Amino acid sequence: MMLFSQARGLPVRTLTDAEEIGVLKALTVDAPAGVVTHVRVRRRHSRKESVLAWGALQAIGPDTVLVRSAAVPSEVPPHHELPGVRILTETGDGLGTVQDVVFEPETGRIEAIRTAHGDLPADRLLGLGDYALVVRAG
Amino acid sequence: MNELRAARSLTTLPVVTLGGDVVAEVKDTVFDTAAARVTGFTLSGRGLLSGSLKQSLPWTAVHSLGHDAVMIVDVGDLADTPVAVARRAAQQGRVLHARVLTEEGAEVGTVLDVVVEGGTSGRVVGFRIAAGRALARGSGRRRHRVYVPRGETLVVSGRTLVIPGDAIHYVADDLPAFAARVGAFHDGHEGQEGTRP
Known part of the structure; x- marks a missing residue:
């Protein structure tokens, strides 16, 4: 069990030579599937952001992220930042904004969305776009 | 609702x-x-x-x-x-500024806005009107704005709407109060139909 806020800022190292390639900046999610699909890393030297597929990760530990391969995935989905985005029910009613996200670091499965009004279970997620996270009405 | x-x-x-x-x-x-x-x-x-x-x-x-x-x-x-x-x-589909009359022929006022039900129905449940003399209570100096339920027997002809006579007993000054009145208005009408011979 881990929070997006805890994962953000972790150093990212390659498994082969433990070289620090950058820090974890953001996690890209597939909202309907309820999983983290990609992580975005800010490179240490170039300060540019690059994208790693979830499958390229060895582990997200409490102190560091280990990656098997720093290769850029062929297909990168658009990134919508989940923390801070407004939440709408499918009936069109606002539920505040996303404060944090609880996920399983082993599998990338999202467990819950943390809001000011309490936690939303991941099975209520319908879609995440440029405007809002849409959830099933509870 | x-x-x-x-x-x-x-x-x-x-x-x-x-x-x-x-x-x-x-x-x-x-x-x-x-x-x-x-x-x-x-x-x-x-x-x-x-x-x-x-x-x-x-x-x-x-x-x-x-x-x-x-x-x-x-x-x-x-x-x-x-x-x-x-x-x-x-x-x-413009009903703004249309005249509102009751079935008894009393002029109630003119339509300022249309009240719709949220959700999936898209139903029009009433109107916000600038009340005419028939409805304005108290001092007539302030133009009175009230909500009246639409009713099912509404007739539209040109720029005039005709609402059931008893609808004016269910007017309200604001939307939350109006929501309660609309419920009572519909209950009242269902009750009447039930007692008809």
């Missing part, structure tokens, strides 16, 4: 897909000629400088009308409507 909304307050409401993308915002709400239902919305782009869109949103494509957004399933649900057609439809 779902939340009641004044149609004018729907302008600028974002139109959002279930995928979370905003595609437009509401410009005007269009009603059928009997002022019974919302038939759709004309749209404008998001932001100050974006004008009217060529596309409109038919009510059949609305997933839900909510407090903070009009939800649609997919951006493909927007219908291509030439602006002129949308404008004509909006004119026909």
Whole structure:
């Protein structure tokens, strides 16, 4: 069990030579599937952001992220930042904004969305776009 | 019952897909000629400088009308409507400034706004009116604005609406109070029908 806020800022190292390639900046999610699909890393030297597929990760530990391969995935989905985005029910009613996200670091499965009004279970997620996270009405 | 909304307050409401993308915002709400239902919305782009869109949103494509957004399933649900057609439809469905009379012939006032039910029904439940003398109570100096229920026997002819005579007993000064009155008004009508021989 881990929070997006805890994962953000972790150093990212390659498994082969433990070289620090950058820090974890953001996690890209597939909202309907309820999983983290990609992580975005800010490179240490170039300060540019690059994208790693979830499958390229060895582990997200409490102190560091280990990656098997720093290769850029062929297909990168658009990134919508989940923390801070407004939440709408499918009936069109606002539920505040996303404060944090609880996920399983082993599998990338999202467990819950943390809001000011309490936690939303991941099975209520319908879609995440440029405007809002849409959830099933509870 | 779902939340009641004044149609004018729907302008600028974002139109959002279930995928979370905003595609437009509401410009005007269009009603059928009997002022019974919302038939759709004309749209404008998001932001100050974006004008009217060529596309409109038919009510059949609305997933839900909510407090903070009009939800649609997919951006493909927007219908291509030439602006002129949308404008004509909006004119026909215009009930603003129409006179409101009771079945007894008393002039109640003129329509300022249309009250619609949120959710999936698109039902028109009443009107916000500038009350005429028949309704204005107390000092006549302040122009009285009240909500009256639509009723099922409403007749529309030209720019005049005729509402049931007893509808004026269910007027309210604000929307929350009106929601309760509309419930009582419909209960009362169902009760009457039940006792008819």
